Amino acid sequence: MDFLNLLARLATLDTEAPATAAPRRAALSRLGQVGTALLPALLAALPAPALAGTKETRTRLDVLKLALKLELLENEFYSRALGLTPGGPTNPAAFFVTTANRAAIQTIQSHEAQHVALFTRLITDAGSPLDAVPNFDFTGSKNGTQPALYPDVYTNLDTFLKVAQLLEDAGVRAYKGQVEFIQTDNYTLEAALRTHSTEARHAAHIRTMRRQRGANVKSWVSPADAPITTAGTVPDAVYSTESNTTQYIVRNSVITKVPFDSSLPINVGTPPLSAAAILAKVAEAFDEPVEAATAEALLQLFTY
Amino acid sequence: MSDSVSTSFLGRTLRRRSFLRVAGATAASSALVLAGCGDDTPTPVVNTTSSLVFANSDLGVLNFAYLLEQLEAAFYQKVVDNFPSDFTAEDKAACIDLRDHEVIHREFLKYALASNAYDVSLSTPLIFNFSSFTLTTRAGVYAAARTLEDVGVAAYNGAGKLLTDPAYLKLLAKLASVEARHAAFVREQVQPGSFAASDVITATGPLAGLDTVKTPAEVAVLIAPFVPVPLVTDGLMTLS
16 A cells, blocks of 8 residues: 555645746746845745655644644634623624624534534543643733734624634635545544534635625635635744645546646536636635645634 | 455355345346356346346445435436426535535545446436426425435445445545435424434434444345336345
8 A cells, every 4th residue: 555655745845836946936936136145045045845755744642732722722712702702892792793793604604613522532541631722812902011913803703704614614625635634534524524624614604604795705716716814824824825726636547637727528608618717716616735734823813 | 355345255155045046037048157157257237128226235235326426416317307397596505516416426436436336237227216206396396305315314324334444444435424414404494393204213212322333234125116127136235
């Protein structure tokens, strides 16, 4: 199976590699013009190309602990909004404007609390002590030690729903990034997949709620969504690779790029879509994973 | 590479036996030819006019997913071909998105399966039967979509542990959460607040908070009304 695993790894290599390699090459070709004195600074500023050797490897316990951190964060985020724990809106009953909004958040919060219980149990059953629960600050100011990213998260429902979308979309991507590390444990794998699709339902509904309030956003992650993050920031990592339209598969034993941009008969509308528009649909049709480090960086924004 | 598609000796024997059992009189002669050809690569799905037999391998699982995506794509195509009169512009745009996603999933899996796709040598594709649905009203379309999307989510949740190749697991997970987004959306159109209701998310017990999971055999029963041939999932059911 080693050779197969290698192929599988190659097939799932970070598909951003060509994109990140290209600016490096371009920069190196410019070196002749700027002189070698700038070399270290120039190279340091460039993203390192993703290589097979940099792929993360994680244990079942690593996976469970990341899952618990995500669920603790989400549970506390919604619990504060609902007034179940301190630190939320001054008047939680009025914050959600409609009873339907509030009921939806109650449904989601109850699932997050159940996920906390599940992953707590699995970690404890594995004989591991639980990590200390961090403090949370959903304005992103780390208890006032840095400028707040979302100062009105509990006074403005639209900001709250933006942060909710960010956390739910991130959760979907984080679980997806972890499934390969628990593949040999059927119970944990199935529990993670079932959590993953629950989070995807939450994410879709938060997006539906935002759209009902006038936001330009689909229930699935789309390049057509109005951005809710700023390029280059930590939150943007939740969306920066989600527009990927390149998938690789092992086909007849050969690693092959799926030809969405050429021969696949996917453009079936009348009239057909433009090349860009059909690729946007391809981006929507695949949710992409993120590695644990990306999920951890996002968690760090809201904890201290 | 034959390891990726082949199975244990026992598994292969079971597959062939189940094939012979279900192949039916009309296909008996070709069945004997296939079973006796001695090819090292097992056929992932045996298709006859009388049944679809899914093999106990990753390719059997992928073919099962392929069938589900074909079913969903055909459903939304039917909706798009003849929108209900009470559909809004937003409904139409959403169903075109859903149709496009499912067509993309279908063609993606077909491309991945290549010569192993169950219908590669079929003279005419399967014609799915949606006559049990009411597709002339908005409510009917979304109720039907809810049924199909919830089955899809449950099927993907059940398929994960059947796969051997981690690359396939990752790829199916990329599709699974999109299906869950679809399910949440269409459920909301049927009944506001039902995006993750207790009929799909386990409400109590040690697995509370988890979405639905179904085995291939359970899924086969649920989609049987729409598929024109019996589905034989015995091989998939031996996987774990």
